[in-house]
Amino acid sequence: MNVLVIGSGGREHAVIKSIKKNPAVETIWCLPGNGGIAADAVCVDIGAKDIDGIVKFASENPVDYAIVTPDDPLVLGCVDALSAIGIPCFGPDKKAAIIEGSKAFSKDLMKKYSIPTAAYEIFDDMDKAIAYLQDKEMPIVIKADGLALGKGVIIAETLAEAEDAVRSMMADKVFGASGDHVVIEEFLTGPEVSVLAFTDGKVVVPMVSSMDHKRAHDNDEGLNTGGMGTVAPNPYYTAEIADECMKTIFIPTMKAMNAEGRTFKGCLYFGLMLTPKGPKVIEYNCRFGDPETQVVLPLLESDLLTVMQAVTEERLSEIEVKFATDKSACCVIMASAGYPQSYEKGFEITIPADLSDSVYVAGAAIKDGKLVNSGGRVLGVTSVADTLPEAIAASYNKVGKIHFDNAYCRKDIGQRALKALNK
Ligand code: AMP
Numbered sequence: 001m002n003v004l005v006i007g008s009g010g011r012e013h014a015v016i017k018s019i020k021k022n023p024a025v026e027t028i029w030c031l032p033g034n035g036g037i038a039a040d041a042v043c044v045d046i047g048a049k050d051i052d053g054i055v056k057f058a059s060e061n062p063v064d065y066a067i068v069t070p071d072d073p074l075v076l077g078c079v080d081a082l083s084a085i086g087i088p089c090f091g092p093d094k095k096a097a098i099i100e101g102s103k104a105f106s107k108d109l110m111k112k113y114s115i116p117t118a119a120y121e122i123f124d125d126m127d128k129a130i131a132y133l134q135d136k137e138m139p140i141v142i143k144a145d146g147l148a149l150g151k152g153v154i155i156a157e158t159l160a161e162a163e164d165a166v167r168s169m170m171a172d173k174v175f176g177a178s179g180d181h182v183v184i185e186e187f188l189t190g191p192e193v194s195v196l197a198f199t200d201g202k203v204v205v206p207m208v209s210s211m212d213h214k215r216a217h218d219n220d221e222g223l224n225t226g227g228m229g230t231v232a233p234n235p236y237y238t239a240e241i242a243d244e245c246m247k248t249i250f251i252p253t254m255k256a257m258n259a260e261g262r263t264f265k266g267c268l269y270f271g272l273m274l275t276p277k278g279p280k281v282i283e284y285n286c287r288f289g290d291p292e293t294q295v296v297l298p299l300l301e302s303d304l305l306t307v308m309q310a311v312t313e314e315r316l317s318e319i320e321v322k323f324a325t326d327k328s329a330c331c332v333i334m335a336s337a338g339y340p341q342s343y344e345k346g347f348e349i350t351i352p353a354d355l356s357d358s359v360y361v362a363g364a365a366i367k368d369g370k371l372v373n374s375g376g377r378v379l380g381v382t383s384v385a386d387t388l389p390e391a392i393a394a395s396y397n398k399v400g401k402i403h404f405d406n407a408y409c410r411k412d413i414g415q416r417a418l419k420a421l422n423k
């Protein structure tokens with residue numbers, strides 16, 4: 001069986017390492033992949049947003065199955081285009097991917113189907129948005145409507161900051177057309193939990209929960225990033241809360257998408273906040289999270305490709321999806337110093353051979369036969385252990401053995417989770 005994977009991040013590297021375990025898998029192509037993924041798949045230089053190029057490649061090669069994991073190609077309809085030439089795919093079609101592609105859509109969906117989320121209003125007129133802010137309690141949250149690489153969310157502490165945020169999105173278009181509509185919503189508090197779930201539109205099967213660390217620096221300071229590290233399971237996410245989320249959020253979301261004629265098939269990501277008034281949805285993503293995938297898949301005991309195919313064929317209820325419930329995982333991201341702003345590229349990366357199974361490469365290229373950093377987030381280092389403290393210690397121990405100039409990582413990945421465990 002030959003598999004095509006679209007994307008180029010640490011998440012795609014984790015998916016590829018996981019499906020490689022299936023003995024039926026022969027060739028894996030990754031479009032475009034990266035210098036590190038090249039050790040595990042045939043990388044072809046076709047961009048993840050180049051839907052025509054992807055379809056052309058898939059029609060010229062013996063592709064049996066395709067896995068589309070990044071948000072952009074999903075929202076652009078990559079699954080629709082590949083399905084149209086007869087290739088079975090893992091991932092939602094364009095109609096369903098809108099759950100991430102438009103925050104206005106997802107907020108309205110939650111309101112219509114009574115799925116708990118922050119109270120909000122949507123604006124397409126800047127003056128009305130600014131007028132609305134005048135008597136609101138601060139902080140308040142301003143979100144650009146479309147995909148904005150996780151950066152389109154501003155938490156304003158004062159009215160002046162809120163007005164600036166609205167102006168920068170709606171007048172200065174700092175997030176491009178994503179700022180044509182803005183969502184202004186209530187500021188919620190509580191621990192955040194990421195839950196990825198397989199769903200085929202008939203059943204929803206949550207994976208082990210995880211915790212992301214989105215800020216660039218220790219103690220959750222600095223700018224928001226794509227994610228600087230993750231741990232799984234998330235200790236705040238108790239069995240009781242999981243039951244409640246299943247009843248009030250996961251199943252209602254699946255049913256709501258069905259009722260809208262937008263059946264979601266793939267991995268649905270629930271970004272949750274456990275507020276004093278119960279769990280609420282902060283955001284949906286139409287795909288595996290990055291770097292959540294780098295801790296969730298190493299805990300998956302079932303065969304990933306088998307699960308994905310069951311999703312595609314709408315027979316997820318017939319198979320068992322098993323996670324190691326007695327283990328913990330930790331992923332520490334090694335980034336280029338300066339990320340998420342400017343940083344230098346081209347430094348050689350050295351990874352001891354015995355660590356290659358633990359490393360998911362996100363931003364690296366091959367130059368003159370050497371692996372060099374080419375992105376902000378360069379690689380993720382994952383460990384699985386019997387306890388969370390052991391998993392954290394093991395990952396930092398490995399980080400100490402991997403080298404590139406100007407490497408930067410947070411030193412406190414998992415500390416928030418440990419505090420919750422020790423309470
Ligand atoms: P999003 O891209 O919607 O996940 O937002 C990015 C981050 O902003 C989230 O992970 C939260 O930490 C924060 N955030 C988003 N919406 C809210 C909210 N309504 N209240 C508090 N924090 C929020």
Ligand code: GLY
Nearest residue numbers: 212227289290291
């Ligand atoms: N780690 C958050 C995301 O994938 O959007």
